[in-house]
Amino acid sequence: MSDLVRISISLEADLARRLAALIRGSRYANRSQFVRDLIRRQIVDRQWAGRRRPAVGTITLVYDHHARELLDRLIDVQHRHAAQILASTHVHLSGKLCAEMIMVHARPDRIRKLADELRQLRGVLHTTLGMAGASGVRH
Numbered sequence: 001m002s003d004l005v006r007i008s009i010s011l012e013a014d015l016a017r018r019l020a021a022l023i024r025g026s027r028y029a030n031r032s033q034f035v036r037d038l039i040r041r042q043i044v045d046r047q048w049a050g051r052r053r054p055a056v057g058t059i060t061l062v063y064d065h066h067a068r069e070l071l072d073r074l075i076d077v078q079h080r081h082a083a084q085i086l087a088s089t090h091v092h093l094s095g096k097l098c099a100e101m102i103m104v105h106a107r108p109d110r111i112r113k114l115a116d117e118l119r120q121l122r123g124v125l126h127t128t129l130g131m132a133g134a135s136g137v138r139h
Helices: 013-024 031-049 070-080 108-119
Strands: 055-064 085-092 097-106 124-133
Touching (some): 055 070, 070 108, 108 124
């Protein structure tokens, strides 16, 4: 890092203790690295908020495959968004739980809409969404 600028922030004591606990339980060597990463994450989130160009994303689901009609509903949602879906991978985690990773290519707002639809299905226990830029990529 070439041009470092030192800044000072004020935090309530409880918030400072929680920050210290987060840093201890993370891969960060110090507060500065942790805060830099938080700031970068916020910058990226804001850039995606109004982005109109396509992005590549992954939607990861963990779900109870015994949940009533869930598999049919998952398939229905994915078929409605077929133009956005590049691929999906399904794995069995246990006798009850499955994980599915769905790779998508669309505008960020459409990717978020798809992730939200999947997240809201009864039986879906956990959903994460990751997006990356895809300028110049056509689908």
